[in-house]
Amino acid sequence: MVIAVDGPAASGKGTIARALARHFGLPHMDTGLLYRAVALNLWRWGGDPASEFEALRATHELNLDPSDQELRSEPVSKIASAVSAYPSVRAALLERQQDFAGQPGGAVLDGRDIGTVIAPDAEVKLFVTASAEVRAVRRQKELDGRGMHVRFEDVLADIHARDERDSSRDAAPLREAADALHLDTSELDVDEAISAAIRLVEEKLAKA
Numbered sequence: 216m217v218i219a220v221d222g223p224a225a226s227g228k229g230t231i232a233r234a235l236a237r238h239f240g241l242p243h244m245d246t247g248l249l250y251r252a253v254a255l256n257l258w259r260w261g262g263d264p265a266s267e268f269e270a271l272r273a274t275h276e277l278n279l280d281p282s283d284q285e286l287r288s289e290p291v292s293k294i295a296s297a298v299s300a301y302p303s304v305r306a307a308l309l310e311r312q313q314d315f316a317g318q319p320g321g322a323v324l325d326g327r328d329i330g331t332v333i334a335p336d337a338e339v340k341l342f343v344t345a346s347a348e349v350r351a352v353r354r355q356k357e358l359d360g361r362g363m364h365v366r367f368e369d370v371l372a373d374i375h376a377r378d379e380r381d382s383s384r385d386a387a388p389l390r391e392a393a394d395a396l397h398l399d400t401s402e403l404d405v406d407e408a409i410s411a412a413i414r415l416v417e418e419k420l421a422k423a
Contacts, residue, residue: 216241217336218416219329222343223389224377225350225357227400227408229265231343232325235410239323244315246326246333247295249308251286252279254294270298274307289363296377299327302386309333312394312413327381330392340395341412347374349401 218235222228229245236243254264256273263269285291298304309332316322316334324333330340345353351371358365381389391397396415400408 216338216420217316217334218321218323219334219337219340219342219392219395220323220324220325220412221327221329221331221341221389221391221395223327223350223381225339225354225375226343226345227353227405228341228343229366230396230405231341231400231409231412234322235412236323238413239416241321241323241325242315244312244325245281246308246312246324246329248279248286249277249311250295250299250304251291252277253298253304253308254291255283255285257298258285258291258294264294264297264408266299267303270301271303271307272297274304275387287361289358296380300380300384300386305386327389328387330395331390332387335392338423339416340392341398341415342391342395343398343400343408343412346401347371347378350374 216239218241220228220232220235233243253270253273257264257270260273262273286406312324312333319332326333330337330342341413351367351374352421354374355365355367355370358370396419398411398415403411
């Protein structure tokens with residue numbers, strides 16, 4: 216069984232995907248970390264995020280260490296958002312993601328294009344979203360927790376900019392699959408969002 220979880224930044228899709236993986240006993244991949252790993256390579260090399268050629272080079276010999284705190288740093292986050300728009304970078308990472316989805320027993324993957332590109336035949340597809348304002352509040356709390364104190368207005372502007380880049384890029388834009396289950400977490404806390412996601416998945420499986 217493959218569960219695809221898509222949605223915009225700070226919608227809660229990662230938290231939900233990890234919880235679904237635990238609940239159903241499936242391996243989980245945060246595909247966004249792949250793009251962050253590329254961004255981290257590029258950043259450490261002093262490469263130019265505006266160069267698709269250099270971004271593609273950064274996909275070579277990719278070493279993904281989820282415990283590396285720099286993966287979640289703000290500079291790397293911004294570079295990842297930029298390089299993920301390059302078709303060659305997305306193509307270079309496609310096989311790795313599809314191999315993960317195709318492993319025996321299935322998997323849970325979260326990202327921006329799982330249900331539309333990576334695993335279009337997934338048994339269950341979730342599209343997790345929330346209002347931009349709610350997502351900005353969540354993102355600000357996350358940054359504050361890391362000791363990065365930023366203005367809400369700046370975080371909200373960044374959320375809007377990321378949404379625009381993700382939805383308007385030519386290669387695998389963020390969009391809700393036609394057969395995806397829609398989950399708006401704007402009015403839900405973490406436990407409520409997870410419970411709602413599990414319920415949606417179980418209902419979908421029961422109908423299948």
